[in-house]
C-alpha cells in the first residue's frame with residue numbers, strides 16, 4: 001500500500017458503506033421518509049440475492065405498503081400484488097417455476113392484518129418461498145394506524161392512548177406462529193437499528209434464501225424496521241424507540257432452522 | 263376423435279387441459295365442486311398443478327401468480343365464491359394478467375357480477391355462456407385464447423346442468439390463430455439486466471424505463487376493453503327475419519328457448535330467438551338488427567331481471583321489452599328451478615303474445 005502524504009483532506013469524500021449501490025437497484029434514490037428502516041432492509045435482500053447468484057433467477061412478489069415503491073427501483077422481475085395476498089401469488093408462480101427463487105416483500109399490516117390467512121396457509125403447505133416481513137408495527141403507508149402487530153401500549157393514529165389489550169386485542173407474533181408449523185423451514189427475526197444488527201440480519205436473509213434453494217419449505221425473515229413517521233418520533237429517535245417498544249415483544253434471533261437440527 | 267360419455271365438469275376440465283391449462287386453484291362450492299375434483303385428479307398427469315385453496319381469495323390469487331409466470335391458469339367457483347374473487351379479477355384486468363374463471367353458477371343471478379366489472383376500476387370481463395356441453399368444450403378453449411390474446415380475465419359461465427349432465431362428447435381442437443410469445447411473463451431471468459419485468463396495476467414502470475403512470479395506464483386499459491367490445495361480441499339467433507316476437511335467453515336458458523321457439527314455429531307462430539354467447543361484450547348491434555321489426559321482445563332469465571338491462575339498451579324502444587323469467591331455484595337453493603322447463607317457457611311466451619293481442 002502506498003501512502004500519499006498530504007496536508008489537505010482528500011478531494012473526493014470517502015465512500016461510506018451505504019454509498020455502494022447493489023446492482024439490483026436501478027437507483028439509490030427513494031421517496032421514503034428520512035430515518036425509515038425499509039430501504040436498508042430491502043437493500044440487504046438485494047445484496048443477498050446477488051451474492052447467492054440468483055440475480056437472474058428470482059421473482060419478487062410485493063405487497064402494499066411504503067416498500068411497494070421499490071418495484072420501480074429494484075432491477076428484479078416483480079409484481080405488486082393485492083394487499084395481503086403475496087404468499088398466494090408466490091405459491092402459484094413457484095409451483096410452476098420451481099427453479100426460480102420466489103420471494104415476497106410484505107409489511108406487518110400486509111401480512112398479519114390483511115393477509116394472515118395467506119401466510120399461514122402457505123406455511124401449512126410448506127411452499128418453497130422466502131417471505132420477507134418488514135415489521136414496523138404500523139400501517140406506515142396510510143399514516144400510522146394500528147396493525148395486528150402493533151405492540152401493547154403503542155400509540156398510533158387509531159390507538160391514541162396506546163394499544164390496549166382489553167380493547168384492541170393482543171399483537172400477533174407471526175414469526176413464532178409460522179415457526180410452530182411443520183411447513184416452515186427457517187424463521188428468524190432481525191432488525192436494522194444499528195450496524196451490528198444490519199450485518200446479522202443479512203445472514204438471516206441469506207439462510208432464508210438458502211433454505212428455499214434447498215427445497216426445505218417456507219422461510220420467513222422478519223425484519224424490525226424503523227418508522228419514525230408512523231410512530232410520531234423524530235427521525236433520529238426511531239432506532240431507540242423501536243428497540244424499546246417493538247424490540248420487547250419481538251426478540252431478535254433465529255426462531256427455527258430445520259437444517260440446523262438435521 | 264372418439265366420442266366419450268363424460269360428466270359436464272369432466273369434459274370441461276379435459277378441454278381446458280387440452281387448451282393448455284396447467285394451474286388451477288379452487289375451493290369447493292356446489293355445483294363448481296366437481297370441476298375442482300377433476301382438476302385435482304387430472305392436472306398432475308399433465309405436468310400441471312391443482313391446489314386446494316383455503317379460500318376463493320387465495321385460490322384466485324394463486325392463479326394470478328401462475329399466470330404471471332406465463333402459464334395458463336384458472337380458478338373457479340360460483341355466486342358468493344365469484345364475489346370473493348372480484349378484487350382479484352379486477353386486478354387481473356388492470357395489471358393485464360390473463361386468467362380464466364370458471365363460474366359454474368347455481369342459477370342465472372351472477373349475470374351482473376360477471377358482466378359489469380364486479381371489482382374496482384374501469385374494466386369488463388369477457389364472459390362466455392355456452393348453451394350446452396358441445397359449446398362448453400369449445401368455450402373452455404376459447405376462454406384461454408381470448409385471455410392470452412388480450413391479457414384479460416375471462417369468465418366461463420356455466421351452471422349445474424352443464425356441470426352435471428352426462429353427455430357423449432368429443433373434444434374438438436379449435437382452430438385458433440397463433441398468439442405471440444409472452445414476452446411479459448415473470449420468469450425471473452431479467453434481474454440486473456436493466457430490463458427487468460414488471461406486472462403492476464399502477465403502470466409506473468421502472469426508474470430506467472418509466473411507464474405511463476396510473477391515469478394513462480388505466481385510460482389505455484379502458485380503451486382496450488372498448489376495442490374488445492367492438493370485435494368479440496358473439497351471438498346466435500334463429501327465425502328473426504319475420505319474427506313478431508323475439509325471445510332472448512342465455513346459457514342453458516338459451517338452449518331451452520331455442521327448442522321452444524322451434525316448436526312454436528312448427529305450429530305457425532311468428533317467434534324468433536336470440537342468444538348472447540358472450541354476455542360481455544353484449545351483442546348489442548346484432549340484437550338491435552334482429553329486433554328491428556319485432557312487436558315484442560321477451561327476456562327469459564332465471565333471476566329478477568339482470569340481462570334485461572342490456573336488452574333494453576339495445577332495442578329501438580325499451581317499452582317493447584318484457585321479462586318472462588324470474589327467480590327460480592329447486593328446493594335446495596343450489597340449482598336451477600322449475601322455471602327452466604320447456605312447457606313453462608312456452609306458456610309464458612304464449613301468454614305474452616295472447617295477453618298483448620287481447
Ligand SMILES: Cc1ncc(C[n+]2csc(CCOP(=O)(O)OP(=O)(O)O)c2C)c(N)n1
Pocket residue numbers: 038063064065066067083106107108109110111134136138139140141142147
Ligand atoms: C384492499 C386494500 N385495503 C387497504 C389498502 C390501503 N393500504 C395501502 S398500504 C397499507 C398499509 C400497509 O401497511 P404495512 O404492510 O404494514 O406496510 P408499511 O406501509 O408500514 O410499510 C394499506 C392499509 C389497500 N391498498 N388495499
Ligand code: SF4
Pocket residue numbers: 031032033035036037038066136140141226227228229230
Ligand atoms: S411512513 Fe414509515 S414505513 Fe413509510 S416511508 Fe415513512 S418511515 Fe418508512
